[in-house]
Amino acid sequence: xPQNEHIELxxxxxxxxxxxxxxxxxxxxxxxxxxSAYAQKALGLKGKMFAKKRHQEKATMKKTIAMHEERDNxxxxxxxxxxxAVPAYLLEREQVDRxxxxxxxxxxxxxxxxxxxxxxxxxxxxxxEDEMFKVMKSGKRMKKSWKRMITKVTFVGQxxxxxxxxxxxxxxxTGLRMTKAHVTHPELKATFCLDIIGVKKxxxxxxxxxxxxxxxxxxxxxxxxxxxxVTPGGKVVWGKYAQVTNNPENDGCINAVLLV
Amino acid sequence: MTEPPQKxxxxxxxGKAKEEEAPTDASIIIQFQSATGETTGPQLDIPHTVTPxxxxxxLNGLLANEDKLPYxxxxxxxxxxxxxxxxxxxxxLSVEKALTxxxxxxxxFRVRPVARCTASxxxxxxxxxxxQFSPCGTMLASGAGDTTVRxxxxxxxxxxxxxxxxxxxxxxxxxxPDAKYLASGDMNGSILLWEPASGKQLGACSxxxxxxxxxxxxxxxxxxxxxxxxxxxxSKDNTVKVWDxxxxxxxxxxxxxxxxxxxxxxxxxxxxxxxxxxxxxxxWDEADGKxxxxxxxxxxxxxxxxxxxxxxxxxxAFDHTGKAPADIEAARAKAVERYAEAxxxxxxxxxxxxxxxxxCLYEPSVGKTPIARMTGHVQLINQVVFSPDxxxxxxxxxxxxxxxxxxxxxxxxxTLRGHVGPVYQVAWSADSRLxxxxSKDSTIKVWDARTRKLxxxxxxxxxxxFTVDWSPDxxxxxxxxxxxxxxxxxx
Numbered sequence: 016x017p018q019n020e021h022i023e024l025x026x027x028x029x030x031x032x033x034x035x036x037x038x039x040x041x042x043x044x045x046x047x048x049x050x051s052a053y054a055q056k057a058l059g060l061k062g063k064m065f066a067k068k069r070h071q072e073k074a075t076m077k078k079t080i081a082m083h084e085e086r087d088n089x090x091x092x093x094x095x096x097x098x099x100a101v102p103a104y105l106l107e108r109e110q111v112d113r114x115x116x117x118x119x120x121x122x123x124x125x126x127x128x129x130x131x132x133x134x135x136x137x138x139x140x141x142x143x144e145d146e147m148f149k150v151m152k153s154g155k156r157m158k159k160s161w162k163r164m165i166t167k168v169t170f171v172g173q174x175x176x177x178x179x180x181x182x183x184x185x186x187x188x189t190g191l192r193m194t195k196a197h198v199t200h201p202e203l204k205a206t207f208c209l210d211i212i213g214v215k216k217x218x219x220x221x222x223x224x225x226x227x228x229x230x231x232x233x234x235x236x237x238x239x240x241x242x243x244x245v246t247p248g249g250k251v252v253w254g255k256y257a258q259v260t261n262n263p264e265n266d267g268c269i270n271a272v273l274l275v
Numbered sequence: 276m277t278e279p280p281q282k283x284x285x286x287x288x289x290g291k292a293k294e295e296e297a298p299t300d301a302s303i304i305i306q307f308q309s310a311t312g313e314t315t316g317p318q319l320d321i322p323h324t325v326t327p328x329x330x331x332x333x334l335n336g337l338l339a340n341e342d343k344l345p346y347x348x349x350x351x352x353x354x355x356x357x358x359x360x361x362x363x364x365x366x367x368l369s370v371e372k373a374l375t376x377x378x379x380x381x382x383x384f385r386v387r388p389v390a391r392c393t394a395s396x397x398x399x400x401x402x403x404x405x406x407q408f409s410p411c412g413t414m415l416a417s418g419a420g421d422t423t424v425r426x427x428x429x430x431x432x433x434x435x436x437x438x439x440x441x442x443x444x445x446x447x448x449x450x451x452p453d454a455k456y457l458a459s460g461d462m463n464g465s466i467l468l469w470e471p472a473s474g475k476q477l478g479a480c481s482x483x484x485x486x487x488x489x490x491x492x493x494x495x496x497x498x499x500x501x502x503x504x505x506x507x508x509x510s511k512d513n514t515v516k517v518w519d520x521x522x523x524x525x526x527x528x529x530x531x532x533x534x535x536x537x538x539x540x541x542x543x544x545x546x547x548x549x550x551x552x553x554x555x556x557x558x559w560d561e562a563d564g565k566x567x568x569x570x571x572x573x574x575x576x577x578x579x580x581x582x583x584x585x586x587x588x589x590x591x592a593f594d595h596t597g598k599a600p601a602d603i604e605a606a607r608a609k610a611v612e613r614y615a616e617a618x619x620x621x622x623x624x625x626x627x628x629x630x631x632x633x634x635c636l637y638e639p640s641v642g643k644t645p646i647a648r649m650t651g652h653v654q655l656i657n658q659v660v661f662s663p664d665x666x667x668x669x670x671x672x673x674x675x676x677x678x679x680x681x682x683x684x685x686x687x688x689x690t691l692r693g694h695v696g697p698v699y700q701v702a703w704s705a706d707s708r709l710x711x712x713x714s715k716d717s718t719i720k721v722w723d724a725r726t727r728k729l730x731x732x733x734x735x736x737x738x739x740x741f742t743v744d745w746s747p748d749x750x751x752x753x754x755x756x757x758x759x760x761x762x763x764x765x766x
Contacts, residue, residue: 096443096462100420102404102741103446103488104537104578104657104699243675243695245716249734251695 134258135201135272139232142167142219147228151186162186168193168229168263170211185226193229196269198237198257211269212236212254229269233259237271303359304373307334310380311619318373323360330355334378345381347725350374354725382664382706384595386749388721388730389711389764393751394432395735396761398425403755405447405742409454410590412597412748414471416457417761418445424459424467425761426474429751432763436474440467449490451503452591453606456520458506460487466508468520478523485511491541493561495591495610501603507547509536515549517564527564531557538580543588543614544623544640550577556627558639572645575631579658583624583682586663586705587617590747595705597748617665624682626668628656634670636685647685651678658700662707667724669710673697677712679727689727693720702745702752711752711764713740719754719764733764 032038057065148163164186171192177183199206215234217223229235237257244252257271278286301323307315316337327348335343348355355362355376368374401420408415415427424438424445443462450457456477457469464483469476493505505526507517515536517527534552541547546567547559556570556577582588592606593599594613600606624646625637634649634656654674661668661682668680677698679688696716703710709730713719719733719740738757745752752764 096401096420096422098401098420100402100404100444102699103486105741106486240695243716245695245718245734247717247734247737249718249732 134232134234134274136232136258136260139218139230142230147219147223148185164188165191165226165228166264167191168269170194170214170227170229170235172213172227187226191264193263193269196235196237196257196259196271198239198271198273200242200273201275207241209241210238212238215256229259229263231259231262234274235259235269235271237273239273301360303363306373306375307337308375308377310377315378321359323358323363325359326357327355330359330376342383344383346378347381349377349379379666382595382708384706384749386704386706386709387766388709388723389733389752390731390766391764392733392735392762393765394763396427396432396434396763397759398434398437398761399423399755399759401444402757402759403741403761404444406744406753406755406761407448407450408744408746408753409450409457409471410452410747411454411593411599412595412746412750414450414454415746415753416448416450416459416471417753417755418448418459418461419755419759420444422461424448424457424469426457426471427761429763438467438469438474438476440476440479441465443486447487447490449492449506451492451506451520452495452589452610453501453503454593455503456492458490458492458520460490460508460510462486464510464512466490466518468523477520480508480518480523480525482516482518482525482528483508483510483512483514485535488535488537489539491539491547493541494543494588494614495606496543496587496614497545497561501592501607501610507539507541507549509539509549511535513551515539515547515559517547517561529557529559529564529566531566531569534576537576537578540580540582540585540625541588542582542623542625542639543584543618546639548580548582548625548639550580550627552576554629556580556625556637568639568643570627570635570637570639570643570645572635572637572648573627573629573631573633575629575655577627577629578656579628581626581659581661581668583661583665584614584617585661586703586747587613593747595748617663624661624665626659626661626685628659628670628672630655632656632672634659634668634680634685636668649678649680649685649687651687651690652676654697657698660701660703660710662703662710662724663705664707666707669701669703671698671701671712675714677701677722679724691722691727691729693722693729693732694718696739699739699741700743702743704745705747705749711743711745711754713743713754713756715739717756717758719743719752721752735762736760 149166150160151162151164153159153162168191169187195208196211197206198209213236214227215236217228217233235257236254239255240253256274259269259271261270263269302320304318304320306318309315330348331346334346399419399421403417403419405418415429418424422441425434426436428435441461445459445461447460457471458466460466464485466480467476468478487508487510489509491507492503493500495501504520505517507515509515513532514528514530516525519526532551532553536549536551538550545561547561550556554573557566558568560567592609600609622638622640625639626634628634632652635645636647637645652672652674654672656670656672658671666682668682670678675694677691681688694714694716696714698712698714701710701712708724709721711719711721717736717738720729721731723730736756736758740754740756743754755761
């Protein structure tokens with residue numbers, strides 16, 4: 016590897032060899048054979064790395080050739096019109112592509128009966144008690160340690176009143192209480208900020224479900240009246256389940272995906 | 276401590292006597308006044324306890340009507356619904372001076388509210404984009420995204436003919452006022468003419484370079500209009516073209532708009548109105564295509580237009596019985612008579628709905644400033660319709676509500692809420708008492724115009740309802756939408 020520009024400098028000063036261009040051309044022609052010989056001989060890690068790089072090169076080369084050939088390709092005439100017909104008054108208006116209204120309530124009722132859901136996050140990391148709770152000392156001499164403070168986000172609901180502080184075993188700090196969730200519709204890819212109605216199930220245990228702890232993988236019930244969904248029977252859908260997809264205590268907000 | 280029985284009995288009797296003494300002979304002096312302001316008959320002295328039905332009998336006698344016509348009565352813009360005495364007490368009106376009661380004739384026939392889906396007619400393989408009953412009410416045509424126009428048989432509620440010919444989505448269908456032609460416009464800009472009885476294609480009108488947004492036939496009462504031959508089309512290429520259906524040639528081409536033409540209406544006074552996304556409405560002369568007037572009032576796209584005589588223009592010589600007139604002369608005479616009845620000698624009114632959330636009411640042949648600007652909606656207005664008698668205006672908007680306005684002055688009357696998605700289309704029944712609205716939330720709702728309340732809720736569609744139409748004989752409602760099924764609703 017030349018370390019400086021002395022080759023270029025010499026070429027500028029004295030010019031190139033007379034047969035320089037021909038030698039260059041022939042050397043480049045031999046490169047192909049040399050590369051092929053190297054590819055066949057190289058073994059072990061070197062061989063693998065070379066093969067991977069070569070594969071990528073071949074793929075991009077194929078794509079560029081196909082693109083150039085498009086010009087001469089013949090295409091079948093478009094039979095019929097494009098999909099998703101809209102009437103004249105909706106043309107050139109940005110409309111969210113709605114997923115068809117299916118019998119969502121019936122499906123959800125069936126799932127509830129079975130007690131199982133097909134959820135986007137089937138497995139979540141189990142959370143231990145010492146991660147979930149922080150021991151709070153109480154008593155005159157601060158020796159009693161039966162109180163616990165929940166270190167994760169909780170949902171308490173509107174009519175929530177604490178138990179008398181003297182008898183309260185689980186403390187839910189107000190700073191970690193949240194009422195809204197950012198819910199994404201999986202097909203529309205649109206996110207809405209919707210109110211939480213309740214915590215349905217926390218995968219870490221039914222004690223946490225009862226306490227209202229919201230961690231990753233928790234199933235919440237959210238208020239979807241904003242979305243304007245209607246069942247085929249004409250009733251308006253106002254509550255749906257959603258599963259939390261982030262760690263709310265780290266982000267400060269609850270992100271969830273709607274279970275349709 | 277209860278009272279002795281004799282005292283209780285005495286008290287009861289005294290109470291009864293007091294009731295009997297209440298005055299039953301209180302009377303008011305009234306003067307009937309027609310909707311146009313002329314007084315009818317002499318001043319009359321009538322008791323407090325008179326009801327609207329009795330007033331109706333009285334009025335029919337005064338006007339010497341052969342058949343008893345139904346009327347509705349208004350005192351100072353408030354409709355009289357119960358006893359006269361109770362109405363006055365509630366309204367706090369004085370009984371000292373002569374009371375002016377304004378009467379308005381109602382439609383003689385009554386349309387029954389549609390309550391059930393009698394047929395779900397599948398057939399289209401893509402969303403149904405537009406549905407229209409013929410002016411006589413006996414035929415139904417629908418255009419869909421699968422490029423076909425279908426004619427449906429209303430008696431058996433099955434598909435009759437499938438009209439193939441378009442190469443792209445069929446966006447608009449329009450019947451000629453004598454029901455001899457069916458015109459349909461598509462996404463490529465071509466207009467095809469069909470014969471409704473057989474479903475045969477009669478010809479193609481090509482000239483527009485982009486999609487057709489709206490079609491409108493020449494009304495039947497105009498001289499030389501019957502048999503129907505001329506219609507106007509508006510398109511995305513910013514032009515309005517007038518075509519002759521017999522020769523399929525473009526007779527006039529009007530281009531003054533700088534953005535696409537959203538709606539075209541052939542008026543009854545010799546003007547063609549076109550609304551456009553360049554926020555203006557133009558009025559063109561129908562004979563030579565010259566620009567007569569430009570109405571600038573809106574701040575954003577004008578989406579829709581409606582005329583007060585719209586129902587009469589659409590139905591031509593047919594009335595609610597659906598009987599075909601004997602020959603062309605009889606048809607022309609009937610059409611002229613119906614048009615005169617719809618306008619009652621006053622100039623036509625034009626209402627426009629826009630993306631700037633307001634409506635504008637104009638008298639286009641009189642002047643270019645709007646009579647009224649109707650505000651109140653919080654989202655864009657998709658469709659405005661006049662009631663068949665021209666008394667009310669309805670506006671359907673994307674803010675999930677439908678608003679009712681007075682048709683003569685443009686004052687706000689009521690908001691009708693019930694839908695949970697944007698309301699796309701609205702259709703009046705032929706007697707102006709009921710209307711149906713279809714929305715994105717897949718339901719159709721039938722409302723009463725007098726009580727301004729929801730009458731019937733018609734769920735059933737599986738997806739958005741794009742189009743609703745009420746037949747001119749009032750018997751059925753047809754609706755179609757994204758779920759590709761056409762539904763017929765009857766009483």
